[in-house]
Amino acid sequence: MTPSLLSTTAPNAFSNWCDRMFVKDRPPLVRYTIAILAAAAALGLASLIPSRADPSHFSLFFVAVMLSSWYGGLGAGLVTMVLSALSIEYFFISPHHSIELEWRAFLRLGVFTAIAVLTSYLTTARKHAEQALRDAHDELDQRVRDRTAELAQANNTLRAEIVERKRAEQELLRLQLEMGRVERLATLGRMAGTIAHDLGTPLNSVLGYTQLLVQEDLPERARRRLTIIEAQINRMGEIIQRYLSHTRGSPLRNKVSINDLVRDTLLVLQPVFQQRGVEVTSMLAETLPIVYGDGNSIQRVLINLLDNALDACSKKGSVKIGTMACPVSANRAAGVAIEIADSGAGIPVEMLPKIFDLFVTTKPPGKGTGLGLVICQEIIKAHGGVINITSQVGQGTTVTIYLPSDARPMAPLTEERERNDRPHTDRG
Structure with missing residues (x-):
């Protein structure tokens, strides 16, 4: 194992040392040209010194070796060193202009060569150490930036998750509160059904005795009063019957005149429109087909939608309601269309797809339950109809x-939705 390890690590170590010592980021021709020019420059400057025995000659050549080593690496430094040694021996060591050396001259040249080699090596090593330090600093700086960016992204993600979790918790709390309200409304609905059933028998008895009194010989004034009492008892009976039919899931089916229903609804809401300063315009078709269903439920839808329109309009606003006959088409039977348009603020685009969802409302907190449009849609569906909403902000x-x-x-109204039915709606 040891010979194999040495055989693989030794060449690698030598290769790494060569990579560090011999600069490869500059072309060889440039590096060695600089080495030759450095030696030539040192020779030229040394020739200007009057005394050839002056030690300054050696200093100039040392500087040339250092410069070529710094620029071109160890190889260029060695070239400058060889040229410098030859120049010193030929021009500055006696006998001049000769390559023959005495032992003292040889010793001086050897010392110069050793110092020049060491200088070249140290200069190259220092340059590479400085470059390695700069590279390490740049790498560390880049790692710090990358890590900082990762931490910032993780922090932003964590903040977004915290915000989303808080929003989900708030939404869950709101839904829990609304579900509690719905449960209370459902309880009230069951109680109302029970009370309506219990009141049916005594009301029938009162109605029967009233009808017997009307048949007796009474003064005209008393008879008129009994007639009014009888009419109100009949009205109470109709109300009770309607609640019972809703509870049993079997809606009333009567002939309904939509135009008359619209007129009655506008008459009921006229004081509210006048109080809020909203102009109401009706455009009713001259003739409409008869609709079969529960007129009271349809009127409740109209009241809810008109109430929504009132809430959406500011003073000097306007509401338009119109009716028209719909002929038979490929995808629907003949029928009646009712259109209610207001000049209010409109509904945001993102809320339109979920406007009929439970608990969705565009009204401020405390002014809407998010149940009204859901109930309206259920009533219209129970009559085999369709309700659509289009809106544009502003x-x-x-x-x-x-x-x-x-x-x-008619399709029966679902029991849960009917329990939640109230004469109030939301704009969403």
Whole structure:
């Protein structure tokens, strides 16, 4: 193992030493040309010194060796050293202009050569050490920058995760609060159904005795009062029947005149429009087909949507409501279309795809539950219809409702949604 290890490491060590000592980043012709010129320059300067025995000659050649070693590496330094030694021996050591050496001259030339070789080696080694130090500093600086960038990115990612987690926790808390509210509304709905059922029997008894009193011989004034009482009892019975039908999932099916329903709704909301200073315009078709369904539920949808339009409009705003007959087409039966448009602030584009989702609202906190449009959509679907919303920020919102006019059975409203039904809606 040892001979093999030495045989592989020794050449590598020698190769690394050569790479350090012999500069390879400059062309060889340039390096050795500089070496020759350095020796020639030293010779020229030394020739200007009057006394050839002056030690300054050696100093000039040492400087030439150092410069060529610094610029061209150890090889160039050795070339300058050889040329310098030959120049010193030929021009400055007696006998002049001769290569013959005495032992003293040979000794001086040997000392010069040794010092020149050492100078060339040390100069080259120092240059490479300085370059290695600069490279290490640059590498360390780059690593610090890379690590700093990684830490900054990790910090930004961590901050984003913290913000997202806080947002998710807040959303979860909001949903939990809304679910608690829905559960309370569901409990109230069940209680209302129970109360409505329990009130049915005594109301029937009161109605029966009232009808018996009307048949008796009474003064006209008393008879009119009994007639009013009878009408109100009948109205209470209709309200009870409607709640019971919703609870049982079997909606009422009556002939509904959409135009009359719109007029009645506008009459009910007229004081609110006047109080808020909003102008209401109606454009009703002269003739419309009859729609079969629950007029009270459809009116609740209209009230909710008009209330949304009022909330969206500022003073001097406007709301338009219109109706039109829809002929038979390839994808729908004949029916009636209702359109409600306002001049309000509009709905942001990112909220339109989820405007009918549960608990989604565009109203400020405390002013909307996110249930109104969900309930409106359920009521329209139960009548076999469709509700669509288009909006543009700053230009208002338009709600379009389509209701078929055929006499197909209505789909029952889901029990959970009907429990949450309230005469209030959200703009989203």
